[in-house]
Amino acid sequence: MISVTFTVNGKTVTVGTSPTRTLLDLLREELGLTGTKEGCGKGECGACTVLLDGKAVTSCLVLAAQLEGREVLTVEGLASDRIGKALQDSCVESGAVQCGYCIPGFLMAARALLQENPHPTLDEIKEGLSGNLCRCTGYAKIFDGVRLAVRRLAK
Amino acid sequence: MIVGKYKYVGKRITRIDARPKVDGSLKYPSDLYENGMVWGRVLRAKYPHAKIRSIDTAEALRLPGVVTVLTHKDIRGINRFGIERQDQPVLAEDRVRYVGDAVALVGAETKEIAEEALDLIKVDYEPLPLLTDPRDALKDNAIKLHDGGNIVHELHFTRGDTARGFEGADVVVEHTYRMQMMDHAFLETEAGFASVDRDGVLTIQSCGQYAFRDQTQIARALNYPQEKIRMIEPYTGGAFGGKDEITVQILLALLALKTGRPCKIWFSREEHFISCTHRHPVEIRMKTAARKDGTLVAHEVWALQDGGAYATLSGPVLCLVVEHCCGPYLIPNLRVDGWAVYTNNGMSGAFRGFGATQAHVAMESQMNIIAEKLGMDPLQLRLKNAIRRGDTFGIGQEMVLAFGFDASLERALAHPVWRDREKIRRALDDGTVKNRWKRRGIGVACSIQGSGLGKGLPDYAATTIELNRDGTVNLYQGTIEIGQGSYTGITQVAAEILDLPMEKIHFIGADTGRTLDSGTTTASRVMYAAGQATLLAARNFVAKIKDVAAEKLGVTAGTLLNGDGAVRTGDGKGALTYAEIARAAKEPVRAEGVFNIPVADREFSMGLPHLYEQNILENGYFKNTGLSTYIVPSSWEAPEIETCPVEIPDETGPFGARSVAEVVTTPTAPAILNAIYDAIGVRFTELPVTPEKIIAALEKIK
Numbered sequence: 001m002i003s004v005t006f007t008v009n010g011k012t013v014t015v016g017t018s019p020t021r022t023l024l025d026l027l028r029e030e031l032g033l034t035g036t037k038e039g040c041g042k043g044e045c046g047a048c049t050v051l052l053d054g055k056a057v058t059s060c061l062v063l064a065a066q067l068e069g070r071e072v073l074t075v076e077g078l079a080s081d082r083i084g085k086a087l088q089d090s091c092v093e094s095g096a097v098q099c100g101y102c103i104p105g106f107l108m109a110a111r112a113l114l115q116e117n118p119h120p121t122l123d124e125i126k127e128g129l130s131g132n133l134c135r136c137t138g139y140a141k142i143f144d145g146v147r148l149a150v151r152r153l154a155k
Numbered sequence: 156m157i158v159g160k161y162k163y164v165g166k167r168i169t170r171i172d173a174r175p176k177v178d179g180s181l182k183y184p185s186d187l188y189e190n191g192m193v194w195g196r197v198l199r200a201k202y203p204h205a206k207i208r209s210i211d212t213a214e215a216l217r218l219p220g221v222v223t224v225l226t227h228k229d230i231r232g233i234n235r236f237g238i239e240r241q242d243q244p245v246l247a248e249d250r251v252r253y254v255g256d257a258v259a260l261v262g263a264e265t266k267e268i269a270e271e272a273l274d275l276i277k278v279d280y281e282p283l284p285l286l287t288d289p290r291d292a293l294k295d296n297a298i299k300l301h302d303g304g305n306i307v308h309e310l311h312f313t314r315g316d317t318a319r320g321f322e323g324a325d326v327v328v329e330h331t332y333r334m335q336m337m338d339h340a341f342l343e344t345e346a347g348f349a350s351v352d353r354d355g356v357l358t359i360q361s362c363g364q365y366a367f368r369d370q371t372q373i374a375r376a377l378n379y380p381q382e383k384i385r386m387i388e389p390y391t392g393g394a395f396g397g398k399d400e401i402t403v404q405i406l407l408a409l410l411a412l413k414t415g416r417p418c419k420i421w422f423s424r425e426e427h428f429i430s431c432t433h434r435h436p437v438e439i440r441m442k443t444a445a446r447k448d449g450t451l452v453a454h455e456v457w458a459l460q461d462g463g464a465y466a467t468l469s470g471p472v473l474c475l476v477v478e479h480c481c482g483p484y485l486i487p488n489l490r491v492d493g494w495a496v497y498t499n500n501g502m503s504g505a506f507r508g509f510g511a512t513q514a515h516v517a518m519e520s521q522m523n524i525i526a527e528k529l530g531m532d533p534l535q536l537r538l539k540n541a542i543r544r545g546d547t548f549g550i551g552q553e554m555v556l557a558f559g560f561d562a563s564l565e566r567a568l569a570h571p572v573w574r575d576r577e578k579i580r581r582a583l584d585d586g587t588v589k590n591r592w593k594r595r596g597i598g599v600a601c602s603i604q605g606s607g608l609g610k611g612l613p614d615y616a617a618t619t620i621e622l623n624r625d626g627t628v629n630l631y632q633g634t635i636e637i638g639q640g641s642y643t644g645i646t647q648v649a650a651e652i653l654d655l656p657m658e659k660i661h662f663i664g665a666d667t668g669r670t671l672d673s674g675t676t677t678a679s680r681v682m683y684a685a686g687q688a689t690l691l692a693a694r695n696f697v698a699k700i701k702d703v704a705a706e707k708l709g710v711t712a713g714t715l716l717n718g719d720g721a722v723r724t725g726d727g728k729g730a731l732t733y734a735e736i737a738r739a740a741k742e743p744v745r746a747e748g749v750f751n752i753p754v755a756d757r758e759f760s761m762g763l764p765h766l767y768e769q770n771i772l773e774n775g776y777f778k779n780t781g782l783s784t785y786i787v788p789s790s791w792e793a794p795e796i797e798t799c800p801v802e803i804p805d806e807t808g809p810f811g812a813r814s815v816a817e818v819v820t821t822p823t824a825p826a827i828l829n830a831i832y833d834a835i836g837v838r839f840t841e842l843p844v845t846p847e848k849i850i851a852a853l854e855k856i857k
């Protein structure tokens with residue numbers, strides 16, 4: 001067992017855990033933050049994407065021992081962030097949400113993309129979201145949602 | 156949409172579940188945890204076909220943190236489930252028939268301990284010969300996978316005289332098509348949470364597509380009183396038919412009853428791939444004849460469907476293969492023979508399109524082949540043979556309700572992509588280096604599929620609406636939101652009739668304790684059936700509140716007007732808000748609406764994935780059980796889609812609406828097959844078609 005201290009959505013947390021526990025399990029089982037989803041547990045589907053020090057990572061591949069002093073942003077913290085809020089609103093309005101299970105991961109990946117590249121082309125959006133799978137929408141409306149957010153943020 | 160001015164229906168409305176999905180607050184079945192809960196894990200079969208001599212759980216039980224290890228001996232009921240035929244064991248007894256068979260169930264304090272315990276269960280197997288070729292399953296000397304033999308279902312139908320039809324024809328084409336096994340690959344794998352109270356009432360919150368049937372299946376398998384089982388299944392992270400059959404539900408019930416503690420089961424992605432139902436692999440041979448003018452005259456179909464180890468919905472899926480074997484065309488002389496058989500190849504069941512998909516791949520390929528032989532425009536060939544309202548076609552279905560196939564064909568014929576297809580195809584032949592290796596093809600395919608379960612099956616939905624003291628209403632509806640948006644559509648219908656803002660309608664979804672049975676969330680039926688039931692419930696509700704208001708206001712109900720959360724007298728002098736009506740009412744204001752889908756042979760009705768995905772099995776073992784080996788389309792493969800709706804209102808549906816779900820996904824794969832042929836002159840009759848297969852085919856041409 002180890003004790004790790006890190007911040008989640010701006011709050012400092014300390015948890016006692018096995019060093020090989022994944023960030024995904026810590027979020028969902030220890031911190032009650034179930035907005036981050038598990039779709040495969042192997043870094044293949046992107047459903048568990050969160051931001052770690054501002055970079056998009058699949059939280060099922062991050063271990064507890066890597067977390068000391070680091071900063072995690074999850075979908076539950078997205079509304080307090082200007083880009084994140086714009087993405088949430090735009091995805092609601094563009095019809096990007098169907099079953100919705102993949103959406104938290106997409107929002108986090110899109111948040112990382114827009115931080116680095118505020119005016120992405122459609123191809124850059126596709127590239128930025130290529131690690132996230134969706135089985136309902138056919139992706140088009142998710143792209144629409146991101147593009148709508150880009151236009152709004154530019155104003 | 157039936158022409159009219161509506162406030163909510165037909166308007167672009169934000170989904171009622173979108174906000175809690177983007178802020179992470181909506182709880183899916185996999186999101187439920189409780190302190191002190193038990194984690195369940197399932198031991199799956201080691202062999203695709205074997206006898207079980209013994210199961211030894213002693214060592215697993217000694218592992219610290221293990222709460223229980225359950226086998227078939229712990230089950231009091233019939234230990235069987237299956238939507239159509241109860242032939243699948245909850246926990247295997249003396250035999251396993253596919254690698255997904257559940258053999259034992261571990262309950263432990265953590266999921267890691269539960270996983271570790273699986274390795275400590277000793278099962279003594281005696282491997283048995285395999286049945287993996289569905290053609291072998293039909294042979295008399297084949298090994299029998301079930302007591303009744305290897306045939307799940309067979310169908311034979313003839314109309315007219317195909318032999319005579321072929322004789323008089325100008326063109327006869329015969330091909331064999333093979334469609335692959337496919338995975339639903341929904342993003343949330345099967346999950347659920349169960350608890351049992353002091354009175355023995357089980358509450359199970361799980362994924363599913365029909366809470367009331369799951370309740371029955373649990374009661375039957377475990378011999379537990381049905382009235383003591385409450386299923387709550389409103390939301391799930393995708394289903395596509397793959398959550399129609401039982402997955403976690405009976406195991407959860409068993410674990411909760413045995414431990415008396417809250418329990419969680421959540422299948423891993425690999426476990427999902429090997430244990431769940433899939434799209435049926437089907438082999439279809441078609442011999443189709445036409446006259447010079449394009450008139451189809453005869454059609455013979457032979458279909459063999461590999462159902463895998465257990466029946467689940469193989470029979471009904473075969474029915475749809477057979478029903479759709481003519482596509483949406485009139486053919487006077489028809490013979491069709493179809494079989495669904497058992498094998499050791501995993502398990503197949505409901506999957507978007509439900510057999511219609513596979514039949515259309517074959518039929519829509521045949522249509523293009525015939526068109527080419529006759530030198531006809533493939534769309535004109537389809538229009539010439541198109542069924543129209545009033546026709547009896549296929550195996551005797553009558554087209555009695557609204558139908559827009561011919562109108563859709565006319566629309567497609569006039570579309571620039573079709574009109575200018577020669578120009579579009581040749582646009583790449585510009586001699587530039589960039590385009591030198593590119594070919595473009597234009598393909599077309601059609602499909603037909605209905606809304607509802609079909610003739611002879613009870614097909615109804617029921618909605619309850621009740622008034623709250625604050626003037627809002629609760630809408631109870633027992634179907635499931637699997638991503639299709641029906642909870643929003645149903646709320647729109649209620650809002651329109653009640654003339655009440657959508658946010659004042661609280662939606663309570665599938666819950667056997669609170670909602671009425673509304674049938675399955677399958678067969679493209681929910682928006683149609685549950686939508687219409689809601690319309691009727693809302694009308695009844697308005698009548699009831701008018702009665703209450705009339706008594707209070709001392710007028711006759713017929714003179715009252717409903718709107719914007721209040722009931723007013725015709726002269727506008729008297730009015731009562733919904734909240735005031737709730738207080739004035741002597742008993743709770745509650746109204747129901749029940750809708751039965753009209754008994755008629757309505758023709759029944761994931762496109763792109765069908766083209767290139769495949770579950771690969773070798774000797775009964777799944778070879779690709781992860782999302783890096785079973786490749787689903789990513790953002791890079793997302794096609795641009797332009798939709799041209801042709802709206803023919805259905806007078807029996809809510810505001811003319813009919814569900815769209817499945818029928819639009821079916822023609823995609825055959826349209827692309829036809830486009831590939833158009834581009835490179837190679838006719839693929841076997842799915843999937845991958846870049847490697849295309850290269851190999853081109854090599855051969857050289």
